[in-house]
Amino acid sequence: MVDGDGYVPNNNYREDPNPTKKAKDKKKKKKRGGSKKKMTVEQILAFKSVTEWVYLDQQQNSDSSASDASFVVDDFGVQKSVRRVKEKVVFELHSHSKFSDGYLSPSNLLQRAHENGVKVLALTDHDTMSGITEAMEAAQRFGIKIIPGVEISTIFCPSRESESEEPVHILAYYSSCGPTRFEKLEKVLANIRDGRFLRAKDMVLKLNNLKLPLKWEHVARIAGKGTAPGRLHVARAMVEAGYVENLKQAFTRYLYDGGPAYSMGSEPLAAEAVQLICETGGVAVLAHPWALKNPVPIIRRLKDVGLHGMEVYRSDGRLEVYSDLADAYGLLKLGGSDYHGRGGHGESELGSVNLPVLVLHDFLKVARPIWCHSIRDILEHYANEPSESNLAKITRFGRTRFFKGFSTLSCATDFVERCLSLWLTFEERQNADYETLKLKLADLSIDMSKTNVTIENI
Known part of the structure; x- marks a missing residue:
């Protein structure tokens, strides 16, 4: 049975007839999770690629951060850093x-995620995306990617x-x-x-x-x-x-x-x-x-x-x-x-699922090409029809961070470049479609007084 409201009884669970064996297995699992071994070349390259994306909007260079640490994985293939705690990248892909x-609340959820070392959190409420904006704002305080x-x-x-x-x-x-x-x-x-x-x-x-x-x-x-x-x-x-x-x-x-x-x-x-x-x-x-x-x-x-x-x-x-x-x-x-x-x-704790690198x-x-295409479509829609409603679609989930550092009247090309630098890697931005978009926007400007963003938020 799948409950439509978040309660998922697991019909596979049964009362353990041998609690002593269960305790031994738990001890063995603990011991196994504690062992470390060096990352393979494939894991290192994967880890560098993942961390580049994770820390993108914090403008961190994955090459320099990667070179400052020695990498290991546990028996489950979950990545860890020997010297830098922040290099452990925890994804939480299912939360309410x-x-x-x-x-x-989304803010308290993000605080809990931060306390548990989560670096990327997907807020996946049932049949609504109403909590995303609050989650995005809270995520900025905690350095978490939403x-x-x-x-x-x-x-x-x-x-x-x-x-x-x-x-x-x-x-x-x-x-x-x-x-x-x-x-x-x-x-x-x-x-x-x-x-x-x-x-x-x-x-x-x-x-x-x-x-x-x-x-x-x-x-x-x-x-x-x-x-x-x-x-x-x-x-x-x-x-x-x-x-x-x-x-x-x-x-x-x-x-x-x-x-x-x-x-x-x-x-x-x-x-x-x-x-x-x-x-x-x-x-x-x-x-x-x-x-x-x-x-x-x-x-x-x-x-x-x-x-x-x-x-x-x-x-x-x-x-x-x-x-x-x-x-x-x-x-x-x-x-x-x-x-x-x-x-x-x-209930499982937030960030408790260990996803290998x-x-x-x-x-x-799989996701990034889909998301790149989606971002391009939204920006292109605004370039073809630079209305307030189409601008709102770009900034739907995070107005304040997009406009940080901008003057009252901002060049649309600079604005789009700002958005892209938050969302896409350098390689992903080197795309003919995005260059064409920037040319379309070169003569446009954005009146921030019509964006519902106050000066205090900038």
């Missing part, structure tokens, strides 16, 4: 904030029979300036969110009919103003009202797929969501496939329409069966903590 069903993301709730239907429908979540990763055709994506996300309100109200009604007098106001208060409520919010209200002992009990008794209080939303088909992500300049990744009842036909179908990768790494290591599936279908192998900030032993390099090798 209060803008969907997380417990922390990948604007979203986790889209979808349905996979192998046939026309509704009984065979299965909820599927697709992660979308975008460039720093966000999706192209943002309005088209937002329309789909807004429709999902509207459906979540109706769905949550229907679940409350079903619980009332089951003699559990849960109040809608209680669920809405937990979700927070402007947040589309989901099953997790209903479950939390049930726990607070004393109808169940914990979240797991709420799901296993009432809210599971097809359960007595379960209700369908208005999610798009999974294949349509993957196609939409590809059309809007994103990288599409299947979330937590281990929670699916029958992942193979889903993976096969989604690969056919453009799926780029799937999660196979968790905080407890790589799941080999899903790693093999990714290999079989030529998909990227990724992963993240799916952090919500609930606390307790049942070669995995990160493979991800960026």
Whole structure:
């Protein structure tokens, strides 16, 4: 079962019949993680490429920083530096904030990420990108790079029979300036969110009919103003009202797929969501496939329409069966903590998933050309039609940092060069398309009084 609201019960987990063996295995794993060995040439080159991109907007030179440290990897292939702590590059590719069903604000989430040594964080709230701007602003304080993301709730239907429908979540990763055709994506996300309100109200009604007098106001208060409520919010209200002992009990008794209080939303088909992500300049990744009842036909179908990768790494290591599936279908192998900030032993910590440097390099090798193309499309749209609305699309997620150091009236060419230096490597900027763009913008200027950026922010 995949919960549409961030709670992902793992049906593969069973009570360990041999706790002594478990303790020994844990000790062995700890010992194994402690061993170090020198990076191979392939790993060093991959690491230099990854760090160049990670520290791009901090204007750090990857060659000089790389030469100042000796590199090692642990037994899992995760990169570390012998002398410079900051050289360990931790990617967190699956996290949630209060803008969907997380417990922390984007700012507090970034602070937590910083405390845990995260260098790159994808904020992937359910069916909304509303928290990205706050995350971008907080990231500047902590020196963290943000990948604007979203986790889209979808349905996979192998046939026309509704009984065979299965909820599927697709992660979308975008460039720093966000999706192209943002309005088209937002329309789909807004429709999902509207459906979540109706769905949550229907679940409350079903619980009332089951003699559990849960109040809608209680669920809405937990979700927070402007947040589309989901099953997790209903479950939390049930726990607070004393109808169940914990979240797991709420799901296993009432809210599971097809359960007595379960209700369908208005999610798009999974294949349509993957196609939409590809059309809007994103990288599409299947979330937590281990929670699916029958992942193979889903993976096969989604690969056919453009799926780029799937999660196979968790905080407890790589799941080999899903790693093999990714290999079989030529998909990227990724992963993240799916952090919500609930606390307790049942949740992985932010930044706890160790992604090997070669995995990160493979991800960026696929993502960066897609993002470069997306950035070019957004800038080209502004060059062809230099309106305020098209300028807003460029600066949607990070106005203040783009205009830092600029005077009240700024040359559009300088502005675009500033954007490109934050987003793209030197090699990526040496592109005929970008040179043509700069020529188009040479005679344009930007009136900052019309950009909603105050002088105090500059």
